[in-house]
Amino acid sequence: MFWVFVPSGQVGSDEVVITGAKAHHLARVLRVRTGESGVAVSDGREYRVEVVSVRPVEVRGRIREVRESAGEPPARLTLIQALLPNPDFDAVIEGATAAGVSRILPVLAARSVARPAPARIERWRAIAESAAEQSRRGRVPEVALPASLAETVLEAGAVRLLVLHPEAATRLRPLGPDEVTVALAVGPEGGWTPAENGTLVEAGGTPVTLGPRILRARLAPVIAAAILIHQA
Numbered sequence: 001m002f003w004v005f006v007p008s009g010q011v012g013s014d015e016v017v018i019t020g021a022k023a024h025h026l027a028r029v030l031r032v033r034t035g036e037s038g039v040a041v042s043d044g045r046e047y048r049v050e051v052v053s054v055r056p057v058e059v060r061g062r063i064r065e066v067r068e069s070a071g072e073p074p075a076r077l078t079l080i081q082a083l084l085p086n087p088d089f090d091a092v093i094e095g096a097t098a099a100g101v102s103r104i105l106p107v108l109a110a111r112s113v114a115r116p117a118p119a120r121i122e123r124w125r126a127i128a129e130s131a132a133e134q135s136r137r138g139r140v141p142e143v144a145l146p147a148s149l150a151e152t153v154l155e156a157g158a159v160r161l162l163v164l165h166p167e168a169a170t171r172l173r174p175l176g177p178d179e180v181t182v183a184l185a186v187g188p189e190g191g192w193t194p195a196e197n198g199t200l201v202e203a204g205g206t207p208v209t210l211g212p213r214i215l216r217a218r219l220a221p222v223i224a225a226a227i228l229i230h231q232a
Helices: 020-029 086-099 120-134 149-156 194-202 220-229
Strands: 002-005 015-019 037-042 045-055 058-068 076-082 103-107 160-164 181-186 206-208
Touching: 002 020, 002 120, 015 020, 015 045, 020 045, 020 058, 037 058, 076 086, 076 149, 076 220, 086 103, 086 120, 086 220, 103 120, 103 149, 149 181, 149 194, 160 194, 160 220, 181 220
Parallel strands: 002 037, 076 103, 076 181, 160 181, 160 206
Antiparallel strands: 015 058, 037 045, 045 058
16 A cells, blocks of 8 residues: 655545656556555545556546544654754654654754755655655654754744753653653754753753763664654
8 A cells, every 4th residue: 555645736526636756656666556545645634545547647546535644643843953964864854754753953053064055955855755655644744944053943932842962861751641842952973062052951951861872863863753752
């Protein structure tokens, strides 16, 4: 069974019409055939469809069932992530999406080596969409343009801000049922600078640790996100 996100304009009263690159992927890569079932997701709803025609430019499915998406945790977790080298940051987006993160806000941190071109945002968003389809989520996480830490903290607008720090006294714990809007800040290799830590503390950030082991920057945010919302 395939799982694909489509814009609302491709959803009709009784059928879903998938076009463009996604139709090509279904027809040529996944080799979907007439009669097969799949799910098209749009605007928080899942449309179970039966494929009635397949062409490289268009796949049509008859709607058999409509339901609200069930693949989203009740907690909205925003990941404030310092930029990493491209392959590592790509891996963070993929893993964080699978873990259930709602937003990914890249930060131009002082110790970030990477300074990606503006066009890189399109690749990040494509990775997030692909990972959301693979993990059968109900929505694709938002991936923002890189910004300064101060701007990003304001953009996050979270009720609670957690700051991952290897020397923190408090261990990271799963979110409680009443914690619905939370942000997690994760620095680059080498961590946040003292000034950046000051910015996070001034914003009400609480330092938390994953424990005694030091993880690479591409692994820490994914593991932390999974811990926070694995029960949600």
